[in-house]
Amino acid sequence: xxxxxxxxxxEKDFSQEQLAETVGVTRQTIGMIEAGKFNPxxxxxxxxxxxxxxxxxxxxxxxxxxx
Numbered sequence: 662x663x664x665x666x667x668x669x670x671x672e673k674d675f676s677q678e679q680l681a682e683t684v685g686v687t688r689q690t691i692g693m694i695e696a697g698k699f700n701p702x703x704x705x706x707x708x709x710x711x712x713x714x715x716x717x718x719x720x721x722x723x724x725x726x727x728x
Contacts, residue, residue: 662695668718669713670695684708 670680670691677691684705693699694709701709705723713720 663695663720666709666713667695669715669720673713675712680709680712683712 669690670677675683677689677695678686681688681691686705690699690701694701701707706717710720
């Protein structure tokens with residue numbers, strides 16, 4: 662699950678639809694990325710980071726997270 666991406670999107674006041682439109686994918690794709698069911702390409706990751714004003718590390722770097 663990509664909570665960091667979802668939080669960044671909400672902080673920017675973007676709906677899944679708005680983010681999807683900005684980066685050129687469907688809302689379903691954004692939903693699947695946030696749910697951890699789709700691994701986006703590097704190009705898509707970069708587009709999402711630019712749209713949300715975050716770095717790749719901030720949104721996509723896999724750390725050993727406490728659950």
